[in-house]
Amino acid sequence: MSRPSWLISRRAALRGLGVALALPFLDAMVPRPLYGADPKVIVRKGPPVRFGVLFFPNGVNPHKWTPAEVGPFTTGLPEQLLPMDKVKADVLVLSQLWNSKCNSGDGHYFKDASFLTSMTINKTVGADINAGGTSIDQLLAAHLGSSTKLPSIELGIESPAKGVDNNVAITRLYSNHIAWSSATTPLACEIDPRQAFDRLFREGKADDKDKTKGLAPTALTPFDDKSVLDAVMADSQALKFRLGVADQRKLDEYLTSVRDVEKRMALELKRSKEPRRVDPLAMKALPVLDEQIRTTGRGQRGENHTPQVRLMLDIMLLAFWTDTTRIGTFMFGNSVSGRNFSFIDGVKGGHHDHSHHENNAEKLAGYAKITAWHVEQYAYLVERMSQIKEGSGTLLDNSMLLFGSALRDGNAHSPRDLPLLLAGKGGGTIKPGRHIKCKDGTPLANLYGEIAIRMGLQLDSFADSNGQIKELAG
Template identity: 50%
Template sequence: MANIQTNRWHLQRRTFLKGIGATLALPALEAMRPVMAAGTCGGHPIRMAMLYMPNGVRPDRWTPEGSGDKFKLSPILSPLEAHRDDILVMTGLQNKNSFGGDGHYVKTGGWLTGTTITKTTGSDINAGGVSMDQLAAQQIGQTCKLPSLELGTESVVSGIDTNVNYTRLYASHISWKAPTVPLPCEINPRVAFDRLFRTKSHNGQKQEADQKSVLDLVREDAKRLQNKLGQSDKQKLDQYLDSIREVERRIEQEAKSLGAGENLSPELAKHLGDLDARISKAMGKASREEELHSLPRFDHGEHSRIMLDLIVLGFWSDSTRVSTFMFGNDVTGRNFSFVDGVNGGHHDLSHHSNDAAKLDQYERINRWHIEQYAYMLDRMKQIKEGDGNLLDNSMVVFGSPIRDGNAHDPKNVPVVLAGKGGNQIKTGRHLEFDSGTPLCSLWLSMLAKAGVKEHSFADATTALRGV
């Protein structure tokens, strides 16, 4: 039953809709305002998401024209036109600790840590530090169901890249709980959905509960709550539940072609429990072995958007306040022929050698990624919170740890920040920084605005000017 206070107009922020096998945290409602947690913006928590794109950008088509609030979006960034007033485009940032080593792994492994990874071909991987998202998870994520949510679209890769003698494990991780503990991305939308909204049930009830929609499991509790809410809160709750239903429906459509479990570390698997049994019916595979070991086959665009929608739902419900998403692993060979005008793999086209045809396709792939980013911002702006919206109370970064995939250039990395961080950030600007300005100064600024107390981070000792 929902944890509802005696006063019908005052709800605790940690109110849940419950049923056998499901627990749904609620979005911020007007009835919660008198008892919302302190240390937030207008009673609303600050959220933080980091979206990673591999293989860099076409540099001559990325940087906006003009500076400050007098700027024009570049061709690659043009899908963000509707969000121009909600973003900061930053030029001139770099992670100096990624200058050595190879062209890819050092950059990806150190993107959110600001450190240099250990060169190794074995299991003794070391990122040199804790990633900024995990610092946030430690300090602001512990009150949530999930301190952080790591999502992706490609399984963890292993083996050795003999071209540079680095283990390929570095290609699959941007989140580091400890220098030697990478957090793998969950690539199965069903498993990620269950982590957000389902609970472990007793064996006798488990199979039946796992075959039902989450909303069916909490239906009675939802009805009881709606009888106590005002009209505005009823509409907000209906919108929230409809969004959950829509994502759940899309996951079901994709589920038959998704693999499960092969990308989970033993540590993570221990905490998640028996995942394969939980999703077996939804997967529709012929056998458990096929379900666990089949390779994912799916529409990459829909897969990516479902994952972005799950982050939005996680933020909306305050099930998590910190998330990362990898559009693809580093050095990914994913074929992008589904994009008009593209005929080839992402990594190969990033090595364009200034060939006009390859450069054009490379740019189209970059712009496709920005379109997905814009999609997520659209969804967040549709969700009202107080006098603003979910995006206003968030910070959502899109970026890559290298500038030009052909040159593996780690200077002047592409990065965009969306959201006002609870009205702490003046957006709608193109900020140009002196060459060599630490990217980690941005990470330090974001951590401070999220309420994380860190005086320095990697090579950054001060927050980023203007953010």
């Protein structure tokens, strides 16, 4: 049977020289029942379900995280969750889940590297790293990867840590990864927003020695400043003639979002190239300060990196919106991240230092503020996804967005009762807006099994899973 003229393929894209810009889910991609036909015979293909993970290191202030009540949020949220108050109807707080397989190791590395594998890692100071198994995101990517341009995306903002942490005698390679395509193959995070954006929407490879290799002489390469929208303008105008009013509006909203991300990337690039200006006299009088300025890495001076984080989150949103991928992870920081959060009022110094609070009131207060900042960024993405119409619902309705850390309390290094949030409805299979208190000691792997089912993958078992979390459905 031939395709109706109005029906658009789910794999359709706007194309120009060097550009293939995937489309958001449109009504014109859904087959319509024939007049007089039995609707039960017609297979209606709705929007796909996506799975995203936002990981943050160093745990939380355990005294200001868990809601006092189980069930709907009828009273105020704890301090660290207040930034999600506006989107709480779209979020589940999950408590009493734990990752038992990583409890045998010291410090952060054992917990963080196994956050998505739920397995025990191999302690080593060499290159023979082993996370015990494939992470849940990569099992899903292998299952769904052939349906999308990219099986998955891995994003972050911190440069990879190197060497050995002699405090706990373990390689820092473990600190940089939560996604593992096999037990011994970690997937590196893309920390450059330009590279991430180009991978999604431009053709060609950014690491080609010959920048035009394999491309037409006038093709748009990852090195051009030209907007991808300029390259696909003719194709987008032609497509609009085939769309209804609602789909035209969706397309305009999507293209506006792409343009916004491009503008923000340009501003970020310009800002990053601006020199740090220091009075020459001060340089002469304060050689120690001079050395500090030269050698201290970005992110260690208390710079507000919120714009950088939100840019990466919006790139993930575009990837989900266009079905370029259905699986994505984002790391706010590596294990033992010492990023300076002094841009937040009331915070002095680094994240890791605050997590080792030793019950010091000032450090605990700063620790809570840092966690609240992370929740605020999560809430930003949740709200953005809830505003994008898709099918009969929203992009968020057709997603599961997990937010969490591999430690409960950075001071105790405990993987019990992990701080976890889950937003979205998983295609209508999850009822958010509640606090679910699982049975004490419920494996984190049980949650991953539930997520896999909603992504279309039935696992006999995953890591130490031992059952279901039926409360997710309400």
